[in-house]
Amino acid sequence: MAGQPGMLFFASGEDRNDHYRFLAGCLLTSAAQRMVQGIHKHSDLEIVAANSIRFKSGNPNALSIEMPGEVVGRRLPSREIVLEAFKLYFDYYGDSIFCFFKQHVLMNDLEHGKVPLRLQFCVLALMARFIESCFTIYNGTIEASEHFAALARTSMVNTFDEISLLNMQCNLILCIHWTGHGDEHRAWFQLGVASRIAQSMRLPFEDSFAQDDIASTEIKRRTFWTCFTLDRLMANGGDRRLTFDISSITTKLPGTRSDFLIGRKTSAGTINDEVGTDEPLLAYTVRIIDILGKVVDWSGAGGRHNENRVPWNPQMPISLFEKALDTWERALPSHMCFNEANQEAHAAVGEGKSFCTMHMLFYNARGHLYREYIPVVIPPGWDPGTGPCDGPDLELDNPNPDWWVRAIRNGVSSAVAISTIYKSMTSADLMPLVNPFLGYCLMTSSTFHIWCSLYSWNSCEGLVTGEPVKKLLIDDLRHLIQCQESWPVAAYWVKALRIDFEQNSLVSRHKTFPSPATKALVDIRSKLLHFGQSVEEPEAWKAKTLQLKNPTCKRRTRWSSSRLLTMSC
Numbered sequence: 001m002a003g004q005p006g007m008l009f010f011a012s013g014e015d016r017n018d019h020y021r022f023l024a025g026c027l028l029t030s031a032a033q034r035m036v037q038g039i040h041k042h043s044d045l046e047i048v049a050a051n052s053i054r055f056k057s058g059n060p061n062a063l064s065i066e067m068p069g070e071v072v073g074r075r076l077p078s079r080e081i082v083l084e085a086f087k088l089y090f091d092y093y094g095d096s097i098f099c100f101f102k103q104h105v106l107m108n109d110l111e112h113g114k115v116p117l118r119l120q121f122c123v124l125a126l127m128a129r130f131i132e133s134c135f136t137i138y139n140g141t142i143e144a145s146e147h148f149a150a151l152a153r154t155s156m157v158n159t160f161d162e163i164s165l166l167n168m169q170c171n172l173i174l175c176i177h178w179t180g181h182g183d184e185h186r187a188w189f190q191l192g193v194a195s196r197i198a199q200s201m202r203l204p205f206e207d208s209f210a211q212d213d214i215a216s217t218e219i220k221r222r223t224f225w226t227c228f229t230l231d232r233l234m235a236n237g238g239d240r241r242l243t244f245d246i247s248s249i250t251t252k253l254p255g256t257r258s259d260f261l262i263g264r265k266t267s268a269g270t271i272n273d274e275v276g277t278d279e280p281l282l283a284y285t286v287r288i289i290d291i292l293g294k295v296v297d298w299s300g301a302g303g304r305h306n307e308n309r310v311p312w313n314p315q316m317p318i319s320l321f322e323k324a325l326d327t328w329e330r331a332l333p334s335h336m337c338f339n340e341a342n343q344e345a346h347a348a349v350g351e352g353k354s355f356c357t358m359h360m361l362f363y364n365a366r367g368h369l370y371r372e373y374i375p376v377v378i379p380p381g382w383d384p385g386t387g388p389c390d391g392p393d394l395e396l397d398n399p400n401p402d403w404w405v406r407a408i409r410n411g412v413s414s415a416v417a418i419s420t421i422y423k424s425m426t427s428a429d430l431m432p433l434v435n436p437f438l439g440y441c442l443m444t445s446s447t448f449h450i451w452c453s454l455y456s457w458n459s460c461e462g463l464v465t466g467e468p469v470k471k472l473l474i475d476d477l478r479h480l481i482q483c484q485e486s487w488p489v490a491a492y493w494v495k496a497l498r499i500d501f502e503q504n505s506l507v508s509r510h511k512t513f514p515s516p517a518t519k520a521l522v523d524i525r526s527k528l529l530h531f532g533q534s535v536e537e538p539e540a541w542k543a544k545t546l547q548l549k550n551p552t553c554k555r556r557t558r559w560s561s562s563r564l565l566t567m568s569c
Helices: 013-028 030-042 068-073 079-093 103-111 117-130 133-137 141-155 165-180 184-200 214-234 257-262 281-300 317-331 340-348 352-370 401-427 436-454 466-483 490-510 519-527
Strands: 045-049 052-055 064-066
Touching (some): 117 165, 141 165, 165 214, 165 436, 214 257, 281 317, 281 352, 317 352, 340 352, 352 401, 401 466, 436 466, 436 490, 466 490
Antiparallel strands (some): 045 052
């Protein structure tokens, strides 16, 4: 035996078994697994399946170990729960930018046991929060999602570095899950893995699909654009910068849902083409998310605080973003403009959620843009229509008072539009709370509502202010509190808004302006650009959670939205 090539040498059989015990523990890595596969022909160790091992001999003292894939496979819930999770995925996300599967194909594969285990766990992690039966089984629906997310991660260990579309899709689904749970670090990490897979597979380039059929091509396109939009939605200009440079992207934008399901060639152009008037809804959505991501990235990196140019300077980023938003809005065909009739029409063809989502993201981008020159806490007696009250001194230029008035009015009207659309989605049973990014839109609208409920500005004459806007604010908070039942990240937003209202209320009553370095103001600013945690605040508000440590379900903690506006730290 000693002379056989490739053999390992052991002083005794006991040493050999000790070695195998150690080796079995190392099988969590693909490299160790390959090592075992290389020696098992010459040993008492047998590879039973891709993820399990046992000894060949009948020795009762021999080690028998099953590896994660085999073990977690037995942790799947009932067939009914798995089927419901996949059905809900298509019900809630089927018309969205986050869907890259053909429903009839995937459901048929699921029926015949062909869906990979890791994908099943990823979908369960995303959807278990909406399955009522999971509440009893797992002590809560949020707990169920966390349970399945842990199993998903375990099932993906051996394929961590696999460059495949499936691995990319699994990481994208988990990115949405972790974002909604307020765990930015993990979400950004999962997205980073997916982004590197996309780049390795050359998915940003249309010529990479040359050998694929129409159906496979569109699945790859949609998977890439999901990755791209999550990159834009997650970037904050600080510890998370934009990954993809659109100037080199040639992959066509996603086509219509019917084209995708039927396998028909898409008429969509590329993101570098001039925005047209006959693009598919998801193509318009990708474009507006790209603009939103650039606005937030610029603002989070310092924005106008790094500039002394006036905002109406044609080369000023805020001016370029303003032009991009106007161009996007003007390019919308009449049937895609937001109104009740168009909302009902899109709902009738199964695109109600995506239609409303597109418009909420547009108003979110516009709100972010025109909020740039407004401090978190408003100084006593200041009107945004008169120009900035902080930041660097602006260059000498011809006065343009109309710009400042238009900016605050656009910001306030965008906030009202966000609240109105979200409420209309709720009334139409379009389930806006299934998408955590729509809750983030409410974060934007609520900041404007707080200011307009406490201050009376001449520049906003004729707009919704005072008591009417306070009702909008209370509605937004009520929706965010409801969002907490499914997405714990909403707890961060609720707390930030409570502190925001509190600080502005103190100033409006006592006319005393806090220091810009006040912790409450720093906390609010950070939450305006974050989904929970960031590298810059590793404690993630753990010091003062106000009983929101586990705010995942209304059954545990009932908050009154009107009471939140009057609570103190």
